[in-house]
Amino acid sequence: MPHQEARRLFPRGLTQPEGGFRFGADALLLASFAAPAGGRRVLDLGTGCGPAGLGLLLARGDADTTVLGLDRDPAMVAAAAANAGLLGLADRFTARYLDVRAIRAEADIRPESFDLALANPPYRDPASGRRAPSASRDAARFETEGGLAAFADAAASALGNGASLALVHLAERLGHVFACLTARKLEVKRLMPIAPRLGAPARQVLLLATKNGRPGLRLDPALALYEGSGPDTRLSAEALGFCPFLACNAGPRNAAP
Known part of the structure; x- marks a missing residue:
């Protein structure tokens, strides 16, 4: 598929590992939310197959922003690299196999060297909700491998002074989110x-x-x-204006494909 056509169809056509966690609208919303923020060197924590980091590059449409996407699932890293190639962004999006908890041990990821970080971490406390049947899906949904605290630690280490973290999370856990970020000197400026x-x-x-x-x-x-x-439920004009990537699923829920 030519790069321009793949970009037009985004996020349709992205490779996702069979049986793995499937990205949702939250990753696309995060990309649109973060796009206007400053900073050209971007760290995508828990990148998955790359929807947030790649979406940010497409939303900005510049030639200067670069994204390093980290994930602890090798299948997701391979998918993210393939998707960057599909979109013609392999020169500006790099997918790397790394648990965010190990970022401080990586000599080539220098502390305070990034301008912006993205994070779509696991949302749920392991003690709440129905657990996923596969290990990869479970780890993507539940804080079994460090959760928000690990993502916040990684962001605090990698971001320069005055740089920003863009994050999506559950409203019901907002107190937990504020506590995690404040403890690491990440001051919430916009909600x-x-x-x-x-x-x-x-x-x-x-x-x-x-x-x-x-x-x-x-x-x-x-x-x-x-x-x-009812059957006429569709994405709102406001949502599509904020995040045009949602247009891949904009029509009535019962509409024929």
């Missing part, structure tokens, strides 16, 4: 709630935290993902 529809409670949050930043939080209006009802 966007994500609700399933207008007037409904937020289920997820997007946030931007600055390393050694001063207190001062911007709370954005909630982004409602869906509008309509």
Whole structure:
């Protein structure tokens, strides 16, 4: 598939390991949320098959931003590298096999050398919710391998002073998120709630935290993902305006493919 056609179709056509964790809208929302943030050297923590880091490159459309994607699953790393090649971004997106907990031991990943970090970490406490049948899916959903604390540690180590971490997480765990970030001198500066529809409670949050930043939080209006009802339910115009990548699944839920 020519690169331009693959970019037009993104995220459709991305390689995902058979039986592995399947990325969702949260990774695409994270890419769009982080795209306007400053910084050209980007670290994608827990990159999976690359949707957030690759989406950020496509959303920015520049020639200067580079992304290093880290993941502890070799199959995901291989998929991310393949997807970068598919999109013609292999010169600016590098996928690497590395557990985020080991980032400080990597001599070639220098402390405070990144301008921006992305993180879509496992959301759930292992004591809550139904566990996934496969080890890879379970580790992607539940904090069995360090969780948010490990991602925050990695970001705090890799980011330069004043650099930013863009993160997506569950609204119900916002207290946990703030505690983890504040303890590592990552000051939350912007927060966007994500609700399933207008007037409904937020289920997820997007946030931007600055390393050694001063207190001062911007709370954005909630982004409602869906509008309509029943068979006419579709992604909202606001959601598509914020994240055009969602257009791959924009129509009515019962629409024919």
